Amino acid sequence: MSLTESVLEGNRLALARLLTQVENDLPEGRLALAELFPHTGQAHLIGITGAPGTGKSSLVNQLALHYRKSADKKVAIVAVDPSSPFTGGAVLGDRVRMRDLSGDSGIFIRSMATRGSLGGIAQKTAALVQIFDAAGYEIVIIETVGAGQSEVDVARLAHTTVVVEAPGLGDEIQAIKAGILEIADVLVVNKADRPGVENTERALRSTLELAHPTKRVFRHHGKTMAISTPTIDSTIWIPPINKTVATEGKGIAEVVESIAKHAAHLRQSGDWAARDRARLGSEMEALLREALMERFLESVQSVKYEEMIEQVVNRNISPHEAVKSLLNGKQV
Amino acid sequence: MTEKKIRVLVAKPGLDGHDRGAKVVARALRDAGMEVIYTGLRQTPEMIAEAALQEDVDVVGLSILSGAHMALAPRILELLKKNGQDQVKVFIGGIIPDEDMPRLKEMGITGIYGPGASTEDIIKEVREAVEP
Numbered sequence: 001m002s003l004t005e006s007v008l009e010g011n012r013l014a015l016a017r018l019l020t021q022v023e024n025d026l027p028e029g030r031l032a033l034a035e036l037f038p039h040t041g042q043a044h045l046i047g048i049t050g051a052p053g054t055g056k057s058s059l060v061n062q063l064a065l066h067y068r069k070s071a072d073k074k075v076a077i078v079a080v081d082p083s084s085p086f087t088g089g090a091v092l093g094d095r096v097r098m099r100d101l102s103g104d105s106g107i108f109i110r111s112m113a114t115r116g117s118l119g120g121i122a123q124k125t126a127a128l129v130q131i132f133d134a135a136g137y138e139i140v141i142i143e144t145v146g147a148g149q150s151e152v153d154v155a156r157l158a159h160t161t162v163v164v165e166a167p168g169l170g171d172e173i174q175a176i177k178a179g180i181l182e183i184a185d186v187l188v189v190n191k192a193d194r195p196g197v198e199n200t201e202r203a204l205r206s207t208l209e210l211a212h213p214t215k216r217v218f219r220h221h222g223k224t225m226a227i228s229t230p231t232i233d234s235t236i237w238i239p240p241i242n243k244t245v246a247t248e249g250k251g252i253a254e255v256v257e258s259i260a261k262h263a264a265h266l267r268q269s270g271d272w273a274a275r276d277r278a279r280l281g282s283e284m285e286a287l288l289r290e291a292l293m294e295r296f297l298e299s300v301q302s303v304k305y306e307e308m309i310e311q312v313v314n315r316n317i318s319p320h321e322a323v324k325s326l327l328n329g330k331q332v
Numbered sequence: 333m334t335e336k337k338i339r340v341l342v343a344k345p346g347l348d349g350h351d352r353g354a355k356v357v358a359r360a361l362r363d364a365g366m367e368v369i370y371t372g373l374r375q376t377p378e379m380i381a382e383a384a385l386q387e388d389v390d391v392v393g394l395s396i397l398s399g400a401h402m403a404l405a406p407r408i409l410e411l412l413k414k415n416g417q418d419q420v421k422v423f424i425g426g427i428i429p430d431e432d433m434p435r436l437k438e439m440g441i442t443g444i445y446g447p448g449a450s451t452e453d454i455i456k457e458v459r460e461a462v463e464p
Contacts, residue, residue, distance in 0.1 A: 013416045016388040024336055088337070089362035095383060096372035102379040109386055113337070113367050 003028070004035045007135050012108065015135055019110055022131060023124045033127055039134035041276070043076075044263055046139065047158030049120060049180065052146025054166040055190040057097035058246035059255075060143050064101055066252050067139050076108045076132035077101075079143040080121050083113040090114075094143060108137065120144035120151025126283050129157065147180060155183035156282050159275055160262045162186045162255070165204065167196035181207060184239045186258045192243035192251065204241055237265050300326060338366040338462050340391040343380045344373050345408070346398040353425055354395035360451035361393075361458065377404060381411035384420060390462045396426040401436065409440050421461040425449065 003021075006014035021029030046063075048056050057079065064075045079094035090113035101107045114122045121144055132140045144154045155161045163184035181187075181204070189200050240258045244251035266272040297305075308322040317325070342358045344351055351373055358368045369387045371380070384392050392412070396404060401424060412420050421442040428436070428444050436444060443457045 013385060016385055020339075020388045083367075084362060087363050087365045089365045090367045091358050091362045091370055092367060093370045093372075095369060099372065099375075099379065102382050109383075111367075111369050111387055115337075 002035075004032045007032075007036065007131070008039065010136065012105070015108065015131070016110075018131060019128055022127045023112065023122075025124065033130065036131060036134035040130045041133065042136075043129075043133040043138055043140045044160070044259075045129060045133075045142065045158045046259060047142045047144065047154035047161040048164060049144040049147045049151065049154050049161065049183075050164030050188075051166075051169055054146075054164040054169070055244075055246045056143050056146070056164050057094045059162075059164055059188065059190060059244065059252075060094075060141050061098045061100055062244075062246050062249050062252045063141060063256065064098070064107055064139075065249075066256050068104060068106055070253075070256070072106075073138040074106045074136060075139045075141065076110070076129075076135075076137035077141045077143065078110055078112055078125055078128050078132070080112045080114060080125060080145050082145045083115050085116075088115070108132065114145060117153075118151070119153030120147045121153050121157065123286070126157050126279070152180060152183045156279055159266060159272065160185045160259050162188055162259065164188045164190050165200055166191040167194045167200045169200075185237065185262045186255065187239050187241045188255055189241060189243045190246050193245045193248075197243065201241060201243065208238060208241075237262065237269075338391065338458065339369065339387060339389040340366050340393055340458065341369045341371065341380070341384050341387060341389045342393045342395070343371045343375045343383065344395045345375050345377060345380060345404045346396055346400050347374060348398040349373055350397050351395065353397070354393075357393060357395070357425060357451065357454060360455060364455040364459075366458070377407040377411055380408055381415055381417075384412060384417060385415050389420060391421045391423065391458055393423045393425065393458075396424055396428070399427070401426070401428055402432060405436055405441055406439050421458075423454070423458065423461075425454075 003014050003018050007018055018029065018032055022033055048060055050056050060077055060079070064077060067073045067075050077098070079092070081090055081092045081094060083090045092111035092113060094111060095109060098109055101109060110128065112122050112125060112128065117123045121142065125142060129140050129142060142154055142158055144151060161183050163180055165187065166189065187204055189197060189204070242251055242255045242258055244255060246252070266275065305326070308326055311317050312319050312322050340361055342354050344354050358370050361368045369383065369389065371383055380392065380394070392408070394405070394408065405422070405424060409422060412418070412422070422440065423443040423445070424436065424441055425445040428446060433444050442461050443454070445454060
């Protein structure tokens with residue numbers, strides 16, 4: 001039996017091995033992804049992001065428990081932590097907060113290092129999510145690295161993005177900056193038993209009121225991709241704010257309800273399909289970029305390439321001119 | 333683009349709460365370019381085997397200071413085998429009496445490290461075990 005068939009039959013060891021092959025971009029991994037792709041498109045992809053220490057992993061732990069207990073859905077978790085920019089090594093510690101999830105064959109947790117990606121998830125996160133989707137996991141939760149302000153790639157990947165905040169992190173001006181708050185479909189104020197929770201909630205609420213809620217549109221090669229059908233005002237989604245104490249399981253049912261409402265909203269407004277399209281479009285774009293780069297590097301002599309870098313370093317030519325010269329006459 | 337990273341599960345089975353050693357080793361392996369999945373305290377053998385499976389690791393590092401190694405180690409080896417992960421190399425760090433070492437190695441433990449072991453040695457032996 002092939003690895004793909006074993007994965008579709010629910011073999012967990014086969015699944016784990018395939019995830020490794022895909023993460024390492026091995027040829028057999030690519031092949032399996034192609035075979036599995038027709039089986040994808042079923043799962044609800046939920047992104048969980050927020051600053052380090054806000055309690056993302058604890059929230060993921062509780063959400064997964066809730067989906068298992070109340071809905072009996074199979075849950076996969078992809079937990080991303082950063083790789084060292086110097087050694088390429090990583091300590092992946094999200095499982096520490098997910099010990100309640102062990103011993104349940106309906107849950108599969110996979111830790112991932114970013115391996116150089118800067119957007120809060122790894123380059124291969126989307127591919128791993130596809131494998132879980134094909135393997136029949138109905139809920140796939142993607143936990144990003146502790147994200148600052150611009151690690152927003154998860155919003156391109158997930159159907160529903162949950163941004164986790166906690167009291168006492170930065171002043172209120174942080175809440176009106178662009179970036180991470182803009183991608184929230186659901187806002188969670190975790191550690192709601194701590195002092196200052198009212199201030200955090202108020203800041204978030206006033207940010208939402210300040211913003212003119214607009215329909216989310218993704219740009220892809222400068223083309224907008226998410227506005228195929230004109231929609232009426234009732235389709236505008238205003239992110240709800242939920243308060244939780246994840247370590248005690250408080251407020252989790254409300255978060256699950258908000259996520260479900262958001263999914264219903266996406267399906268009703270047609271945004272589910274639009275997001276699907278945008279996601280697959282940007283994935284194709286990334287792959288194309290990578291393939292073109294590879295093809296170009298194969299076509300150019302490394303001596304010439306090094307020589308160009310040398311010229312730029314010596315300030316003989318600018319980086320732009322170097323690129324122009326490298327591409328000159330090259331049929332990429 | 334293709335790169336094979338050594339993936340290591342660092343786990344602390346048993347009931348004692350001293351995880352400094354495990355953290356030092358996790359950090360050292362990270363600095364050696366490995367991906368270390370850290371699972372935290374008080375893991376049962378079942379939890380460790382399950383995590384090793386889901387993470388498809390090459391190596392499991394156990395930190396045992398409680399004296400329960402002769403019960404925990406064989407159980408974990410047995411579960412790994414049951415899951416089809418015979419190829420996973422298992423290392424132990426902690427307080428292991430000399431007389432137990434040969435028996436642990438016989439069971440299939442690849443390396444054993446006591447107090448004062450150098451992280452360089454651990455890194456070197458982990459690499460050698462995974463990349464023959």
